[in-house]
Amino acid sequence: xxxxxxxxxxxLAAGELIxxxxxxxxxxxxxxxxxxxxxxxxxxxxxxxFNPLIAHVADAAQADRIxxxxxxxxxxxxxxxxxxLTIVAPAREGVGVCDLARAGLDSVAVRVPGHATARAVxxxxxxxxxxxxxxRSGRPSPTTFADAVEETGHAVAEALDGGPCAVGLESxxxxxxxxxxxxxxxxxxTRVELEAVVGRLSEVGDGRRSPGRVALHYAPDAPVRIETxxxxxxxxxxxxxxxxxxxRWSLSPSGDLREAAANLFRLLREADRERPSAIVVAPxxxxxxxxxxxxxxxxxxxxxx
Numbered sequence: 001x002x003x004x005x006x007x008x009x010x011x012l013a014a015g016e017l018i019x020x021x022x023x024x025x026x027x028x029x030x031x032x033x034x035x036x037x038x039x040x041x042x043x044x045x046x047x048x049x050f051n052p053l054i055a056h057v058a059d060a061a062q063a064d065r066i067x068x069x070x071x072x073x074x075x076x077x078x079x080x081x082x083x084x085l086t087i088v089a090p091a092r093e094g095v096g097v098c099d100l101a102r103a104g105l106d107s108v109a110v111r112v113p114g115h116a117t118a119r120a121v122x123x124x125x126x127x128x129x130x131x132x133x134x135x136r137s138g139r140p141s142p143t144t145f146a147d148a149v150e151e152t153g154h155a156v157a158e159a160l161d162g163g164p165c166a167v168g169l170e171s172x173x174x175x176x177x178x179x180x181x182x183x184x185x186x187x188x189x190t191r192v193e194l195e196a197v198v199g200r201l202s203e204v205g206d207g208r209r210s211p212g213r214v215a216l217h218y219a220p221d222a223p224v225r226i227e228t229x230x231x232x233x234x235x236x237x238x239x240x241x242x243x244x245x246x247x248r249w250s251l252s253p254s255g256d257l258r259e260a261a262a263n264l265f266r267l268l269r270e271a272d273r274e275r276p277s278a279i280v281v282a283p284x285x286x287x288x289x290x291x292x293x294x295x296x297x298x299x300x301x302x303x304x305x
Contacts, residue, residue: 008029009124009126012029012030012125013125015034015037016030016040017037018160019152019156021161021162021165022114022118023083023084023114023165023166024084024187025265027131028131028156029131030129030130031130032053032066032098038101044155045132045137046136046138050103052210053131055129056112056129057128058119058122063112066092066128070176072176072181076176082114084171085111086173086174087109088108088210089107089175089177090106091108092108096127109209109211110128111171117160117162118131132211139220140218141218141265143262144164144165145162147266167261168261168262168263169187169261169292170211171188172186172194175209180205181198182202182203184210188258188261190291190292191291217296217300218265218268218299218300219299221272222276222277223279224280225280225301226283232278233277235278236249236280237249237282238268238279240255240282240283241255244282249267251264257284257290261289264296281297284297
């Protein structure tokens with residue numbers, strides 16, 4: 001079988017794992033309906049089983065077969081799918097996503113990825129695919145094929161190279177449950193963009209229904225300090241904006257948040273390979289996409305509790 005898409009789909013059908021490119025980060029893919037395959041994902045990542053997984057589907061029609069999407073969820077899907085938005089909605093009983101993938105919850109997190117290769121594999125497979133970031137749990141997510149293979153390549157039957165991830169941060173997660181719409185995890189689809197479609201978001205949301213909410217997450221081996229440009233010998237500064245630090249280590253020399261998001265995990269990994277005494281990250285804005293960048297940085301630094 002020479003076609004990589006067909007090989008990946010066959011591996012999923014056989015209960016094996018794959019490395020799957022998406023526009024957000026590289027994912028460690030498995031058949032969402034197969035509890036034994038999903039268990040391999042948790043084992044390969046060392047991921048706690050209370051942390052639910054996102055079910056990736058080829059289109060909105062497939063999403064509708066595993067999740068109960070109300071009018072607000074459908075508006076969000078129409079506006080942002082395919083793309084970096086995950087919708088948490090009530091799960092349809094017994095359809096498509098096993099209990100382990102949902103962490104025993106009555107909801108399911110579902111997304112149509114923006115990467116054409118990911119959608120092609122999912123369509124060829126014919127079912128939903130869980131695809132959490134293809135790294136060991138707690139580590140920075142891989143946004144290049146090489147980093148994904150380095151992290152979890154030993155556990156997979158097939159690995160697809162889709163090039164560098166365009167977004168570079170995990171998807172925005174929004175819950176649409178019991179008439180309330182809440183932002184559970186910030187991402188490339190911003191709070192302002194969501195509210196333009198569904199109105200003001202609820203301040204109350206159940207964070208256990210979303211992945212990526214543990215306090216220390218996305219962390220390199222070196223300690224991370226944020227919101228400062230002051231460094232000591234042996235530390236590496238990841239700058240942001242004109243004239244801040246060495247351009248080699250800048251998230252964005254021009255101060256562009258989309259560039260910073262795309263570079264964040266790659267630079268955390270590259271800096272960590274230098275074995276610094278610490279990685280220091282310059283201040284970034286906290287509005288718009290900056291909310292998601294700052295969320296990842298404070299979790300990398302262990303500042304959430």
